[in-house]
Amino acid sequence: MAVLKMCLLGLLLAFSCWSNVDGCTWMKSNFHILSNSSISHLQQACNIVTHRHVTLSLEFPSKLYSHVTQLKAKSHIVFILRSLKNVMRLYEKSDNADCDQQKLQTFILDLHRQITELERCAAKVVITEANKKIMKKMEMHFKSLISHLKNTDYSAKGWEDVAGLVLQHLYRLDLLAISTKPDPSL
Helix, strand or coil, X not given: CHHHHHHHHXXXXXHHHXXXXXXXXXXXXXXXXXXXXXXXXXXXXXXXXXXXXXXXXXXXXXXXXXXXXXXXXXXXXXXHHHHHHHHHHHHCCHHHCCCCHHHHHHHHHHHHHHHHHHHHHHCCCCCCHHHHHHHHHHHHHHHHHHHHHHHCCCCXXXXXXXXXXXXXXXXXXXXXXXXXXXXXXX
């Protein structure tokens, strides 16, 4: 019996070391599944029509995403992580959103799981000055979404506008994750 326990312990240690050497296996295998789930839950919670055009004075930061795609896989993971954290901050005050609150909570749980797993992936990543500038621009974009909500007194229309943009972010983050080349140094 003791030999069996030692073998199991050895296998467990081998698998945990293999996971660290192989890099962010969760990002490679499970991110897309959970990303699709979070997109679906947000659409269901807030009845978002995907072909609807958002009529905000705020623009979607397409150029920022284009720039990030040119960076290394490590930067992609940090960018995705920070963007999801910004989305989470937005929805911390979603009590007044005209959404199914139970489904919205499931969406928030999906986000939380993605953030938790990505934090493990990004724990060893050193953020460069260029990355800091990109992250700052994205944070400013999300602050403008919060300002939009404040200016609309967190109205249903304000939340509808923001949810449409958040959905665009989730789609782009998912595409960025799919296009991220495996990096064994993660």
